[in-house]
Amino acid sequence: MNEFTRERIEDVAEGVTELCEGVAACVAEVLAIDPNTVFAGSTLLSLGAESFDFVALVFALERKYAIGLPSRYSTPNDQTVDDYVSAVRARMKAI
Numbered sequence: 001m002n003e004f005t006r007e008r009i010e011d012v013a014e015g016v017t018e019l020c021e022g023v024a025a026c027v028a029e030v031l032a033i034d035p036n037t038v039f040a041g042s043t044l045l046s047l048g049a050e051s052f053d054f055v056a057l058v059f060a061l062e063r064k065y066a067i068g069l070p071s072r073y074s075t076p077n078d079q080t081v082d083d084y085v086s087a088v089r090a091r092m093k094a095i
Contacts, residue, residue, distance in 0.1 A: 019085055019088060023061065023084050023085045024038040026060045026061055027044065027047065027057060029060065030049075030056045031048060040081050041080050042080060043080050044057070044077075044079070051076055054073065065088055065092060067092060068091065
């Protein structure tokens with residue numbers, strides 16, 4: 001592996017980590033919970049989300065990352081925090 005490739009991998013890993021932390025922070029803020037209780041495998045329902053919280057989270061993520069998310073993320077579902085991270089990441093790549 002050359003130096004350029006190693007640096008690129010490190011940049012991507014750092015970006016993914018920042019994205020995960022940013023989405024988790026949005027989840028914690030919207031749900032008014034301790035950020036240390038938000039894990040990649042947590043569902044919003046298991047964290048205590050109610051119907052409106054899904055809408056509020058999508059709005060928060062769309063504002064924070066200047067993206068649009070599919071409407072399925074605005075309704076109560078069993079998707080995990082990591083699913084939201086993946087959705088944000090996919091939309092950011094599409095821009």
